[in-house]
Amino acid sequence: MIKAILIFNNHGKPRLSKFYQPYVNTQQQIIRETFHLVSKRDENVCNFLEGGLLIGGSDNKLIYRHYATLYFVFCVDSSESELGILDLIQVFVETLDKCFENVCELDLIFHVDKVHNILAEMVMGGMVLETNMNEIVTQIDAQNKLEKSEAGLAGAPARAVSAVKNMNLPEIPRNINIGDISIKVPNLPSFK
């Protein structure tokens, strides 16, 4: 079973958190503790870590990968194959890359809901649902299509506005490898 999936950046800012076990009041603590454990590790060490205390007993392991500015951490128990999960993280990231077209941290920041939807096609309730990237992408595309058809005519103005809002950005840096740079967005004049 996968107990939790966390994505955070080099500064420990959570970008996605998905808990498959009820950790009602400790989620933030777990994220912090996990970041603390993972971030102090060198680049060339193994990707497995004996789990933190908060997330559960000795049966649990943290399996993580570090991509540019982001850590992808899976907390799993002994029924999962360590190397298998490493592959799974790779599939996850590649899928994100396909769905977002050259994914970067900003995509995850602004579209965490989409990331959740992609993840939901891979892992369900802590168990691996699908490992085939093409299958995942097909389903995601089909759902996006459905969403678009639902928005239909009514969705058009909202899309236009969000396009305008994005246009006001000087540029969206696509490949950010420089940590958590803050993009200064000129405040939109209030239309209300």
Next chain:
Amino acid sequence: MALKMVKGSIDRMFDKNLQDLVRGIRNHKEDEAKYISQCIDEIKQELKQDNIAVKANAVCKLTYLQMLGYDISWAAFNIIEVMSASKFTFKRIGYLAASQSFHEGTDVIMLTTNQIRKDLSSPSQYDTGVALTGLSCFVTPDLARDLANDIMTLMSHTKPYIRKKAVLIMYKVFLKYPESLRPAFPRLKEKLEDPDPGVQSAAVNVICELARRNPKNYLSLAPLFFKLMTSSTNNWVLIKIIKLFGALTPLEPRLGKKLIEPLTNLIHSTSAMSLLYECVNTVIAVLISLSSGMPNHSASIQLCVQKLRILIEDSDQNLKYLGLLAMSKILKTHPKSVQSHKDLILQCLDDKDESIRLRALDLLYGMVSKKNLMEIVKKLMTHVDKAEGTTYRDELLTKIIDICSQSNYQYITNFEWYISILVELTRLEGTRHGHLIAAQMLDVAIRVKAIRKFAVSQMSALLDSAHLLASSTQRNGICEVLYAAAWICGEFSEHLQEPHHTLEAMLRPRVTTLPGHIQAVYVQNVVKLYASILQQKEQAGEAEGAQAVTQLMVDRLPQFVQSADLEVQERASCILQLVKHIQKLQAKDVPVAEEVSALFAGELNPVAPKAQKKVPVPEGLDLDAWINEPLSDSESEDERPRAVFHEEEQRRPKHRPSEADEEELARRREARKQEQANNPFYIKSSPSPQKRYQDTPGVEHIPVVQIDLSVPLKVPGLPMSDQYVKLEEERRHRQKLEKDKRRKKRKEKEKKGKRRHSSLPTESDEDIAPAQQVDIVTEEMPENALPSDEDDKDPNDPYRALDIDLDKPLADSEKLPIQKHRNTETSKSPEKDVPMVEKKSKKPKKKEKKHKEKERDKEKKKEKEKKAEDLDFWLSTTPPPAPAPAPAPVPSTDECEDAKTEAQGEEDDAEGQDQDKKSPKPKKKKHRKEKEERTKGKKKSKKQPPGSEEAAGEPVQNGAPEEEQLPPESSYSLLAENSYVKMTCDIRGSLQEDSQVTVAIVLENRSSSILKGMELSVLDSLNARMARPQGSSVHDGVPVPFQLPPGVSNEAQYVFTIQSIVMAQKLKGTLSFIAKNDEGATHEKLDFRLHFSCSSYLITTPCYSDAFAKLLESGDLSMSSIKVDGIRMSFQNLLAKICFHHHFSGLLKLWPRAAQEVVERVDSCASMYSRSIQGHHVCLLVKKGENSVSVDGKCSDSTLLSNLLEEMKATLAKC
């Protein structure tokens, strides 16, 4: 319409969406919290609006804020609203939010049952998918029970996308509702052979997860998995299966034998490291399960170890880590084969990766022997010195202690060496494990008598250097060792060289800076020391010396009396008074030593940690029985005396032996000493070294201050452990020489006495004699201690409930609870579901399907039983003798035969298996024959009673409904029927789409022809129109999207737009279709009238009681009432009927104490609420009188209210 929507969306396009929120948070780095609280206020406003899109947007933002750690539980109800949106876009947002924030404690979760059921049966696969995904995260026992059957149906869905999700979620359902496991298992098993690889993988996943917890129930699946393993190419599935086999082999060694070959092949052939690794792991598990006796054993081990060595030597740190991990498993059973790689493992200790070092440390644990213990510990000690970071150093420290103390100090040959290692470890700065070292010191000093003298001398040196410890590491865990040092010096003070010196050391003013519990031990042991000094002095006749010591005590003790720690203070003041008294006596020249030392007479024996629990209850003693009858209830203080009594009861066995028992104890102690004396090298293998002192209270709470010292602290004047290593080598060398001599002599003898195997040249463990005669005192256990060791099992293990025998045939009572809507079925449904729930229909088709499936399940079951029986055949590797043709793993002939035979009783199976196991091959066949004949004979007698088939169709009653039950009702009413087709329909309003209702029409084919080309044409009225596909005119019929084979039914849904909902109305319509059978096709028609009642415009909407009160107070509502006489039905059921037929619901309590108390209700009066699709509030007050019921209604529209009440009257009149 479209224009309105566009307008609405223009209004809200300047609302903040998720991206704006994120952007805003990033722009408000300085006052993030303030900004977010503003946003939350905005979100609260948005949630109050009626537009579902606005709500969904708000919920989407909340989901993001939840990730940042903000509480969003207050929005649970809004989340449910968004979940019930009709559009997938919004639904998905709702379900995501629910999956992120709902948990078992969320009270509104019970409101979702129907919504989820509706989504599960939605025609859109993505609606179903999103519901399954969401449910997997927040399923509760109630949801699991209510939805298990729906999910099980989905396991046979036509779309693999749904099938795999349904299969996977079943695991969660099993966990929450274990009763569903047996009914669902046959289908789950079926899915192992699903044509779609995704579904197959999901099924493997679920079964592996189940089998991991309770492997023995899944042994019978081994042949199936074996087949999968040899045929599958999906590495993910293979890994899961291989892991599963790893869990199964310990239960069935024969399985292991069968596995070795294919696994070895995989190891050789696969290029995937993950698969290779899991194969090696399982082979190891197999080898562990096979006790020796297999000739080609060593080859497999060699292969594993060799592959693992390759992994460990790999430059990839991950492989290195896993290699070490697997190596530690081999170590347990085949230490020899691992020990040869000691160099490699020691090398890993120097790795820069901490995880790898830790794994290497684990391996060391199993690699020590008497021979190499000192060497390995020496190496670890150098690592301790080098290590940066306290965590790793602490880990090293615990490992050193673990290694040395394992299996009751089995590998320690020289305890002086061990004590000095422990003393050296006290030099560690900033360790948290002072108490561990202390516990070891105490344990060794108490249990190894021979070492006491040495230990005492070391401890006194430690106490002497206490100023060092106390000053530099004052608030540090390491000062815990002083606790042990003080106690040892006090308790065994007779071994002290210079007791006076030690006494002074213990009375130094600095001692008062130590933590309280240590000071307390100091105080207590100072007296012990004092007593022994007093005795020495008096015996030597030094009266002055004795008085000087007393004076020292009187001078120094007051510093402890002033302690802030209560324990220290109390002990110190007691003792101070005592000493002052002694001083007076001494002044009169009265000898006091005898009496003072009598305070501490007798020896303390180590008591096993579990001893207390193991004290058997004496025969005839009933601990639960009252000694005196309890006082009457009127006494308010009833509880208190009882509690006191309990405490005494528990404490009693802990007391030191009282005077009366003293004699008896002394006698026993003598006897034991005698026994141990006769056995000089007495080592008891107690399960674990004593760790009583490990949980000394308060240690963890002492804040650790890091003190930066460049020079490691040396304890002056203490022997270094290193010299022991040298000494030990010399000693062994000497021993070896002696032994060689002896051996030579023996050899000479042997030469004379003809050939005998000369002993191996290498020195085995047993050859090393310990340096001291060691007597390890066993820990005391009470007499007649119960041998059972069941204290390790956790009664709260959630997986225990899933320990269910799956091979037993399904009993008729074991069916998943089903919510039914058909009137024809005479089953009863749980009443409890009715009030909350507008009954959700199920496609009638399901019923037939169910039947077939049941049939199929039965066959499967038989097959499974067969397989369980065949497991023995399948597992036996030796081919049967040639003349009798061997039965194939699943012989087809047998299967046919088996299909004919009745399902066999379990006993038969077990019996058969037992016999099979015992009897050799050729006989087995015969046995089977016999057995089969036997069962055939039984066949007739076992015929099921005729009624049982119908009984099986009844749903299980879940819960325990307290009152009489309502007959099940259907929200579907008859629309029209003829000889070909029967139409029933249900009208449901939906909250999101203004003024729209969905009409679900169930068409059932009653003829023997196929019905095709069905078309529905409805005549629109001014007020109500049918939504038709774009481009079709008002007069065109709308096609029904399916055909109906004979006996099948299906449901079609149509949307109608209603202008005004205050009045009921009727629409005329016609169903036209082509009925085709063998003789030909005919065109047929069926007219019907759709009746839109006012109730059908209502939507069951939960309402909290406070909101309800506000609504009534507002005064905007007009009122009307009705009264119906002659009602005999119970009030309970009456309310249920109103809820069901008129879509009302009871009020929710704000703070329900328990799930069943959610609805507010007084005995004969109930408030109810509902809402129309156009947003009218309808409030009811239902009162029950003698044989009559009155209903007062308030509604924002008076026409609607009066029409509703009329409809209600009609319903009630039928009661």
